[in-house]
Amino acid sequence: MRKLVAAHTTEAVLFAVIIAISIVLSFATERFFTLGNAFDLLNISAVNIIFAVGLLVVLIAGGIDISFAVAASVVQYVTALLLERIGGGGWVSGLLIAGSAGIGLGLINAFLILRFRIISIVATIATFNVYFGLLMFFTRGVSIYNLPDWLTTRVIVYEREMADGSWAEITLPVVVMAVCVAVTWLFITRTTTGRQLYAFGDNPEGARRFGINIGAMQFIAFGWLGMMAGIAGLMQAHYAQEVVPNALYGRELDVLAAVVLGGARLGGGKGTVLGCVLGVLLVSITQNGLNLMGVSPFAFKMIVGAIILVAITLSSARLENLLPMRTRKGDDR
Template sequence: MRDYLRNHEGEARIFIVLVVLALFLGFASPSFFSAGNIASLLNNNAVNVIWAVGLLVVLITGGIDISFAVGASVVQYLTALALLALGGGNWLLGVLFAGAFGVAIGCINATLIAGFRIISIVVTIATFNALFGLLMFTTSGKSIYNLPDWWTDRVAVLSLGDGGALTLPVAAMVAAMAATWFLISRTTIGRQLYAFGDNPEGARRAGVATVRMQFIAYSWMGMMAGIGGLMQVNVAQEVVPNALIGRELDVLAAVVLGGARLGGGRGSVLGCFLGVLLVAVVQNGLNLLGVSPYAFKMVIGLTILAAISLTNVGLVARLAGGSRRRGHAKTH
C-alpha cells in the first residue's frame, strides 16, 4: 500500500484536495451531495473526461493539442450529415463515423507536426482557427435539430435514486478511460509513448519510431474528440457549430491538475479523471454558492499558469542536474 501511494503521490494529493473541497461544499450547500447534483456533475462532465484521456496521450508524448474542441464540432456536423444521408443510422454507425472523422483530423495535426517539424501548439492553434473558420463558413452558423431519435434519447445506465440517474455519456466515459488505460499501461506502444515524451532523442536512439508515436497520439486524441462530440449531442440534443469552443482550456487545466506534465513523459488516466472532477466540483460549488462564473475562469487561468511555471522549474532543475553530472564526470 505504501509503495502504491508513493508511485501515485500526485493522484493521492489531488484526491485529498477533492475530498476536503467536497466536504466544505457539502456543509456550505445542502444540495451538493444530493443524488440529482452528483448525477448532473458526472453526466455534464463525462465528455470532458473523454477529451481529457485523449489529451493525456498527447501530453505524455510532450505535445499539446488545443484544437480538439473545434475538431469535435466538425465531427458532430459531418457525422450528422452522414447519418441523415443514410436515413438515420444507429449507435454503431455513429461511433464508427465519429471515430473515423476524428482520427482523420488527428492525422492532419500529426502530419503537420511530424512532417514539417512545427511545434505542436503552433500547429493546433492554426488548425483550431482553420477548422473553426471552415465550419462556420460552410454552415453559416446554422444548427442541426432534426436528428435521429436514437442519438437524442436519454438512456439511463444507472439510477442513483431521488431522481438522479447516470446516462449514456457516463458509460462512454468509462469505456474511454478503460481503453486509454490499457493503451498506455498494458501495451508496448504505451511504454514507447512515455519514453518518447520523457526523452525524444533517447527514444529515437533506442529504436522507437518517433513519427509513429506522434501519429498514434494525435489520432487517439482525434478519436476521443469525435466520440466526445457524439456524446455531447446526446446531452444537448442538437448540433451547434460553435457550442464547444472554449472548453479546451478547462480540459487542459484538468489534465495538468491531474498530474500530466506539459514537458511529456508523465500522466495517468486516474489523475485525468480526478483533475476533471476537481475542476467540475469547483465550478459546481461556485454556482451553488452564487459566485460569479468569471471567478471560475480566473481559477482555470491561474491553474494553467501554475502548471506551466512548475513544468519549467522542473525542466530547469533536470537540465542543471544533467550539467552537474557531466561536469563531475569530466573531472574524473
C-alpha cells in the same frame, strides 16, 4: 513501496482536496451534497473526461493540442450530415463515423508537426482557427436540431427517485466515458506502444536511438486524441440533443488545466489516467459548487487561468530540458 507511494502522491493529494472541497461546499449549499447533484456532475463531466484521456496521451508523448474541442464540433456536423445521407444509421455507425472523422483531424495535426517541424502547440493553434473558421463558414452558425431518434432519445442507465420527487439519473455518456477511460488505461499501461509513448515523451532523442519510430508515436498520440474527441462530440450531441457549432468552444483550456493538474507533465513522459480523471472532477466540482453558490462564472475562468499558471510554473524545470543542449550549456557558462 516508497516508489509506489511516490508514484501516486498526486492522485492522493487530488483525492484529499476533492474530499475537503466537497465538505466545504456541502455546508455552503444544501443542494451540493445530494445524489441528484452527484449524478449530474458525472453526466456533465463525461464529455470532458473523454477529452481528457485523449489529451493525456498527447501530453505523455510530449505534445500539446488545443484544437480537439473545435475538432469535436466539426465531427458533430460531419457525423450528423453523413447519418442523414445514409438514412439515420445507429449507434454503431455513428460511433464509427465520429471516431474515424476525429482520427482524421488528429492525423492532420500530426502530419503538420512532422512534415513542417512545427511545435505542436503552434500547429494546433493554427488548426484550431482553421477548423473553427471552416465550421462557421459552412454552417453559418446554424445549429442542427433534426437528428436521428436514436441519437436524441435519452438513454438512462440507472435512475433513482429522490425524496422530493425528482429523479437522479446516470445516462449513456457516463458509460461511454468509463469505457474510454478503461481502454486508454489499458493502452498506455499494458501495451508496448503505450510504454514507447512514455519513453518518447520523456526522452525523444533517446527513444529514437533505441529504435522507436518517432513519426509513428506522433500519429498514434494525435490520432488517439482525435478518436476520443470524435466520440466526445457525439456524446455531447446526444446529451444536448442538438448540434451547436460553438457548444464545445473554450473547453480546451478547462480540460488542459484539469489534465495537467492531474499530474500530466508539460514536456511529456508523465501522467496517469486516474490523475487525469481526478483533475477533471476537481475542476467540475469547483465549478458546480460556485454555480450553486451563485458565484459569477467569470470567477471560475480566473481559477482555471490560475491552475494553468501554476501548472506551467511547476513544469518549468521540465520545459528547460526541452531546450537544445547547446543552449543549456551556453547558459551554464
